[in-house]
Amino acid sequence: MKAIKVGLLGLGTVGCGVVRIIEDHQDKLMHVVGCPVEVKKVLVKDLDKKRAVNIDRELLTLDPYEVINDKDIDVLIEVMGGIDETKIYLLDAIQEKKHIVTANKDLIAAHGTELLTAATEKKCDLFYEASVAGGIPILRSLVDGLASDRINKMMGIVNGTTNYILTKMSKNGSSYEEILKEAQELGFAESDPESDVEGLDAARKMAILARLGFSMNVDLEDVSVKGITQVSDDDISYSKQLGYTMKLIGIADRSSGKAEVSVQPALLPDSHPLAAVNNEYNAVYVYGEAVGETMFYGPGAGSLPTATAVVSDLVGVLKNMRLGVNGRSAVAPQYDKQLKQPHEIFAQYFLRIHVKDQVGALAKITALFSERGISFEKILQLPLKGENLAEIVIITHKASKKDFDEILSELHDLDVIDQVKSKYRVEGNGES
């Protein structure tokens, strides 16, 4: 029986996991796809580096085209990362009629549509389950499992680093800086954590989810992004008092054919399924018109979990090869892109302000909201020790982003306001 030959671009954390799973689970692969699977060639940066797997040095190469142009290789697994150069490699590999499996969210978020089009033209598969939420098979669930439903909302905890930091801040009451340092020491945060803590990593994943879930070409630039670097322990502690949990949430929302995609620290009621997703775990909550609430939970990163998603995609390619139907599963977007404007985006808000301890201060604030027909769900007012100020924390009922932003700028001008300390979106309260 002829073995299927696989080439790898990259042999880092995920790449080593892929090699290990292909070796360890050879019996299952044999059973499912009917023939052995063999790693034929691997692009690396350093031939002599010590690695987490034993791999024949003969298989390694420094030249990507030794992998891309190898006639024996049927499937190319891209786990090297990077965008521009990697895109060229994959397009060239598609010209060589290689099927592609990639874990590269940066690339798919930026150039997924172009790559998919090229692959479909050449009757090649291009799968990328591992690019979103590591080991959670969320993309398949959106495309196949919920194929018959109309998905109207997705909320994702899709970045493990920030979820780890916020979980620890919430449990220990420590500051962002302390926990970040600890996370870096434990390997849960990169030494350069910017793309995680500023929300860009999550934004990429949300763009990919929105594209599939809403069948609409959402670009990375359409995602509004705010990270967690400004989240204070006070914000978290007040949220808790009011029955809410702070998470970095990717929101993709659709109504009347228009979509909104954003990433921001937001508050969820403690009883919401996403509120219990802790530490480095990821989860994607999906609301479908017919199915209602579902949630998919699991490890969002890590060598073996991510590699599982890569190799499961590989199995998909191999099954298609056996049936002779590669390159025919991608579906073009059903809808033209239409994005919501600020007056069409509705949410509840958490607002924390310091006001001067004067008669009528709260009345002036309340007036700004009631002029726009916005009432409050909860208010907390406390004196600030040693200062002639009070702390006011408000959870509003639903307001449009436009109204809320206008109120914010007017608040700054009120004489009773000392400082607007923070504001967050509040989600999952059933007020949608």
Next chain:
Amino acid sequence: MKAIKVGLLGLGTVGCGVVRIIEDHQDKLMHVVGCPVEVKKVLVKDLDKKRAVNIDRELLTLDPYEVINDKDIDVLIEVMGGIDETKIYLLDAIQEKKHIVTANKDLIAAHGTELLTAATEKKCDLFYEASVAGGIPILRSLVDGLASDRINKMMGIVNGTTNYILTKMSKNGSSYEEILKEAQELGFAESDPESDVEGLDAARKMAILARLGFSMNVDLEDVSVKGITQVSDDDISYSKQLGYTMKLIGIADRSSGKAEVSVQPALLPDSHPLAAVNNEYNAVYVYGEAVGETMFYGPGAGSLPTATAVVSDLVGVLKNMRLGVNGRSAVAPQYDKQLKQPHEIFAQYFLRIHVKDQVGALAKITALFSERGISFEKILQLPLKGENLAEIVIITHKASKKDFDEILSELHDLDVIDQVKSKYRVEGNGES
């Protein structure tokens, strides 16, 4: 463009949901499968019954063979329930080369292998996603999403009625009987709740999950079953004090090639993802060797959620029709069935006993455990008011089922024991 024609056996809660989704989501179906989908004929018991959907009376029939033998019908959707007669209908339909989508867990648990074999011979698809956990696409996730992994454990809250009852008992401190009555009034429990509360419904789903997840022909008879009718509010309240949540859990566990499948009320640590699955919701927790912990959460029943799973299966059939690859996705079991014996099944246990208030009582009990090398994780002892007895609640460390059952029978003979009140398995503590 020629429409694909679908026949339905049954037009109850799920059947009406199927008709509604096919109508409402026609644009999405068109986009995904490339042609319209039309309901051609529907088997009903009563032609004149008022139904939750408007359907042309002309489409209804009292004769199953008007649907089964209709040459125009490509796909048969079975949502009538029942086992023996229904099996004959489906086998006959397969002989007529009809693809089958069914939501019938009773049938699949009892005769799934036979039906799948018949379908594969005739190059017909037979899909049954809706038979387990309603709207949660768990079967696809096991087969495709986690295709490359070796699944070693599944724990499921797969019965909504019992989860509703246990959640309410836990929140309100009420008795089983009170909550069952309330659940029946609210429509969360059947007027004859036996198959739910005795665990049989969950056992059927666990047999189906184990078959797919372990690639082994597990039969319904292999599943040991205990229901929730004996769970007392005291058991729940002591569990809570010790940091545990009571759930009806289906467990499918595999190690060294041997499997164990069971359904029983069991305790989970409050921090376990399944512990937060409340009310009528379902969830399946899957532990894969490589991926680690994942969980799939959603509505386990209901007209539209279950119908979503049915129609998503239908989409799978239609995609296969377009590609000409029907009947080729079923994979025969990889492993021969091997079941664990009691000395190979390990778990922690919760044990609640009433002992006579005598010196050395606890020592006698402890001795029985330590003889077999079993120690305790937690002990709670309280005097029982007005009686010369004490209540002892113990959480053991891991013990084999054989050892624990022997200890139980020896406990009954101890003179210091007044009564063994209850015992439960404790799962999810990372002690596996």
